[in-house]
Amino acid sequence: MPGIASAATAVLIGHVAGGTSTIRVGAGGIMLPNHSPLVIAEQFGTLESLYPGRIDLGLGRAPGSDQRTAQALRRNLSSDPDEFPRDVQELADYFSVSPRQAVRAVPGTGLKVPLWILGSSLFGAQVAAAFGLPFAFASHFAPAQMMAAIEIYRSAFRPSGDLAKPYVMLGFNVFGADTLSRAKFLATSMQQAFVNLRSGRPSQLQPPTEGYVEGLEPQERAILDQVLSCASIGTVGMVRADLQNFIQRTQANELMITSQIYDHAARLRSFEIAAEALSG
DSSP states (O other), rough: OOOOOOTHHHHHHHHHHTTTTOOOEEEEEEEGSSHHHHHHHHHHHHHHHSSSTTTTEEEOOOOOOOOHHHHHTTTTOOOOOOOOOHHHHHHHHHHHTTTTTTSSOOTTTTOOEEEEEEESOOOOOOHHHHHOOEEOTTTTTTTGHHHHHHHHHHHHHOOSOOOOOEEEEEEEEEEOOOOOOHHHEEEEHHHHHHHHTTOOOOOOOOOOTTTTTGSSSSSHHHHHHHHGGGEEEEEEHHHHHHHHHHHHHHHHEEEEEEOOOOSSHHHHHHHHHHHHHHHH
């Protein structure tokens, strides 16, 4: 997909893990319908062997492609809603020493690679609850069902050997800058990308544009209003207030902060502002 350089997820994770020493590095995520569970088990078993205790594996149900792309990936997309849970169980078995698996993942078998279920709908919440796994909701780009998904996950959660009680991660957009006008300007890159995506013309991240929002049609503004319900655009004080309100409303255990800002230095400054806001 244009603008998202993550087709070879395991390769990128290895690159980031190899350039760091303490942070955890994870997939957000592997769209399991596109991949053989055995291949993913061996890829992430290899990463865990190279970088012990630092690798997380997030699993999603969305195909992330059309039928033609799926065929090129040598996968047959199934409409069976039980297919994804079966794939998750198969993958988990490859990491365990389960007698259900005659085939062994090498490396992979016996390694403790934490699994996450990712979702932007209620289905992912149900799967995560049934497996007793942590749940990450894509509220940074699909917030419509966030609160309903959290409620379903927490109410239906079944403790497992991996997790004793529900654990929720939520996505949140931060466009932080030293002035509000600068923050609004920087945010137009993400706004362009999202409107283009929802309009069927996905694109790479574009430079920010003055007056972009003002030139949009009403239906395009409505698209942005929805996604920006889980976002903060402003100075450190404004970001702090927005984050505090979001955490209080959702009781999230963890946040995944994203800043789709075109200029790298400005993006780093936005992450600094987010860190300051959370620590203040």
